[in-house]
Amino acid sequence: MTLESGRSLRDTLSSLVHGDSYRKLQPRLGEIFSPDVFARPSGLSEQERYSLTYERLRHINGMVDTSTPLLRQRELLFPLLEWAAMADPSLFYAFFLHHCTTIGSVLEFGKDRDDLDDLLAELASTSVVGALLMTELGHGNSNAAVRTEAVYDRDHNEFVLTTPGPEAVKYPPSVGAEGVARTGIVTARLKVGEQDCGLFCFVVPIRDSEGACQGVRIEPQDSPSILPLDWAVVSFDGVRVPYRYWLRDSASISNDGTFTDALSTPALRSRQASRLIRYVWEGAAVGLAAVARGSAAIAVRHAHERLTNGTFAGNFASAMPVIRYRNQQRTLFGALSSAFVAAMAAKVIASPDPMPQTAGAIRTVFTLKAAIDQIAERVTVASREASGVLGFSPQNRFLDYQGLAHSFNAAGLSSQVLYLNAAWTMALGLDYQAPADDTLPPADRSLRDPAVWSLLTTARERRLHEELVDELGKARADGLSEFDAWNDRFDLAERMAQAHAARLLVGVIRTEVDALAEPRAKEVARTVCALHVLTEIMTHSGWYLAEGLLTAAEARSLPALLNELCAEIAPNALDLADALDVPYEIVGAPIAQADYASAFTNVAAAGPLG
Known part of the structure; x- marks a missing residue:
């Protein structure tokens, strides 16, 4: 379909996923992620699979200029992360x-220090590969409890x-591959x-090409097959670390052994060690989307x-595409809709300029x-299940992608913990003011109207926030400790934070869709996004009904x-799928x-590709 501007519907809708700078970079990405380099050979041993991962890392590194850290080249970094996740x-x-x-x-x-340039x-050359050694076996994701x-x-x-x-052992850093020199960032x-x-x-140098460095003990562990x-x-055990390898931030130790820090307490300092997790959140959001x-x-x-x-087709001699069935449409168009929403949210996070470091x-x-991870x-x-037995085939990538999605429910704090942290800061009013619970429009309103989506999600966030603050206040007035006050209200807190996420996503959708100049493309985009938003509203329809925000x-x-x-x-589903900008040549x-x-028979005969 060609729109009034001459651009196809697919190209117009793809602007919801990527900006113009990505279009210019796309041919280069195709060169970097060559199908020959990113073929998926079968029959590899675990060590061979690990070696291939690091060979590919070095391949990408060799194809781009890393003299300026990629974190400072955001318009290149995030497309590389996207393609790496799909490849x-x-x-x-x-x-x-x-x-x-x-x-x-x-x-x-190590900001503003020149003694770390070497x-x-x-690291820029990948002659050594970096790793993060933060979490410890006995304390899960609780970085505050580090004992090293x-x-x-x-x-x-x-x-x-x-x-x-x-x-206090570090678990589970990915440093077990033989023959790969590794340097770790260790929290202690x-x-x-x-x-x-x-x-x-x-x-901390962890291992060289010959094995573990002196004093470092590495015990390889089983790896999940889907990731x-x-x-x-x-x-x-007594590993000696030079003074310059202390990433001391604003702290220092004088010649007489006196420690000083601009942060007044160890507790405040310990919180600062988690600042780097924001890079995890940004990168994870892009890869998950x-x-x-x-x-x-x-x-x-x-x-x-x-x-x-199918039995319900009424004619066993007549075959039809499964996409004709409404249950398949609800599943697959729902997945399509949610994928667009996740992509738009990731686009906001991966903007050329990082978000300010306010609370x-x-x-x-x-x-x-957290919301993108759940999506x-x-x-x-849903995509795997809707694809039948072929959805379970490794060649078709669903299991790979599912593994990545599941892994990041825990990485960089679990989604539930992130929601609870959000609820805690919102309940305290840290850089947060609850949105106004405006009067809803007349009874003849349309649930397809994005303004109604905003009103409903805003009202849900506002009212759950009020309920949480009120409940916490009553608990404290009854003499409960902070732990006990929160302990019985974690479910309410999580629901409130999820409501906040839903409101944020509606805001992203409205901004991105309204920016489309083509009326036809805007209509199609609004329709596909409506499926995600109204499915979310239907999930909580009982609450909305009880609150008088929806009629029966x-x-x-x-x-x-x-x-x-x-x-x-349905008539635009293939255009919408292609507008998601999936590089099928490397997905394979x-x-x-x-x-x-x-295609499947040829792949099976020659070895899986992609």
Whole structure:
């Protein structure tokens, strides 16, 4: 379909996913992610698979200019992360750990220091590969409970890194691959004399091409089959770390051994060690949105070619594409809709200019990351299930993408913890003011109106916030401790934060869709986004009904309205799938092709591609 401007519907809608700078970069991305380099050979051993991941990391590094850290080339970094996620989720993980968290830590906590230039150059060349060693086996994702110690040795102006017990081993850094030199960013509790100075990051060589460095013990662990990474348990026994490898931020130790820090307490310092996690949230959001896009596009394309002689067709001799069935449309167009929403949210996070480091902006980033992760989990699973037995085939990528989505539910704090952190800051009013609960429009309103979406999601956030604050206030008045006050209200807190995320997403949708100049493209985009938003509203229709925000007639109308939206999406579904900008040549899923049976047979004969 060609619109009035001469641009195709697909090209116009793809602006929801990417800006003009991406279009200019696309040919270069095609060169970097050559199908020959990113073929998926079968029969590899675990060590061979790990080696391939790091070979690909070096390949990408060799194809781009990293003399300026990629974190400072955001318009290049995020497209590279997207394509890496769709080409090879294990590579994506290694790539973002190297360029975002490892180099990011040096830039974040070693700011304005020229004595780290050689380290940055070494990392930029990937002669060593970076890793993050933050979480510990005995304390899960609780970085505040880190037990690894870095004791300052004044006589040698060094730090001695020690793991005090099995609960303090670092788990699960991906540093187990043989023959790959690794440098880690290790979080440890700094001790100067008898003083506990809080958590800091240290640059620590973990292994060279021959094996573990002196004092470092690496115990390889089993890797999940759907996201193969060289996981390990790492412990330290008297590892000596030079003073310059202390990423000291605003702290210092004088010649007489006196520790000083602009932050007044160890607790405040320990919180600062998590600043680098924002790079995780940004990178994860982009990669998760990418695999949601890939899954939805593959499944929708396949459903147009996959024929069935269903009982409900009424004629067993007549086959029809499964996409004709409304239940398939609700699943697959729902995945398509959610993939667009995730892509638009990731586009906001991955803007050329990073968000300001205010409490509100940081909360927005991690709340959107949690929402995108939940979308990616739903979309990857729904796309796989809707594709039948071929959805379970590794060649068709759903399992790979599902593995990445599941992994990031825990990485960089779990989605639930992120929501609870958001709720905590919002309940305290930290850079947050609850939105106005405006009067809803007249009874003849349309649930397809984006203004109604905003009113409903705003009212839900406002009222759940009021309920949470009121409940916490009553609990404190009754003499409950802060733990007990929150402990029975975590469910309410999570629902409030999820409502906040829903409102944020509606705001993103309205901004991005309204920016489309073509009336026809705007109409199609609004229709596909409506499916996601109204599905979310229907999920909570009981609450909206109880609050008087939906009428009984509106609540009953939602299933039929979702079917209407599916019927309107159907003629444009393939254009919408292609507007998600999935590079099928490197994804390589046979079922994304029109003649998927021939493509799958050829792939099976020659070895899986993509």
